[in-house]
Amino acid sequence: MKTISLNGKQYDCPQRWEDVTLKQQMQVSVDVQKIVIEELKRFAILSGYCNIPIDELRHAKLQEVQKVFENMAFVNTPLPEKPLMEFDFKDSHYYCGQNLVEMEFQDFISIENTLQDYSGNTQLALPTILAIMCKRMKPNGLLESIDDYDINKRSFEFMELPVTTAHQLSLFFSLNEKLFSQLIPSFSIQQNQEAILQKQIEEVESTLKELDGKGWLMRCVTGILRYSLKYTKRLLDKHSTSTV
Secondary structure, three states: OEEEOOOOOOEEOOOOHHHEHHHHHHHHHHHHHOOOOHHHHHHHHHHHHHOOOOHHHHHHOOOHHHHHHHOOOHHOOOOOOOOOOHHHHEEEEEEOOOOOOOOOHHHHHHHHHHHHOOOOHHHHHHHHHHHHHHHOEEEEEOEOOOOOHHHHHHHHOOOOOEHHHHHHHHHHHHHHHHHHHHHHHHHOOHHHHHHHHHHHHHHHHHHHHHHHHHHHHHHHHHHHHHHHHHHHHHHHHHHHHHOO
């Protein structure tokens, strides 16, 4: 960190990516979305990384602002692109789901729910996702379960992760995001599968009502739909009578 002066006030200016926290990066991401003019989005970086209020930047002299940017030349260098699967943070060592097969089913569900809570915005959901995925080793040699700790508390702690670490962990998550989306539906409980089938039946029946009385081409379509309806109902009956 380097102390800088702006409008007669002192601020800590990061000198490398490791000095920037996940919390600061998230704030920059939020602020950037509010700025329409592309050239001005750089000011969101100064505000977020150096904790300088936007109003202070507005009243700063151009020469002072330029010096701040010069002190933050690291922003022009790329973040590490190697996925990270384990790391040290605040005197603890964390493992980030190296073996997805060993992850608990509730982890997958919690991640899916978190993504839905943040409308699919992985960046804003990242602290919570990391809190779910990243485990410490227990004295018995086994990794923690999310039942062993407070997810919200750990998510709050992870806001202070260096942005380099958070980025590399997010790369690991991104590589496996498709796997998460594929695994969740395959583990759907029987009631959910029945609800999906029932909805399909209702949609086909509704379509058939709309097509009744139409021309010969539509009659061909309704024939196909009726076959599909019969097949779907058979699947629903099978699920309803299943003991699985």
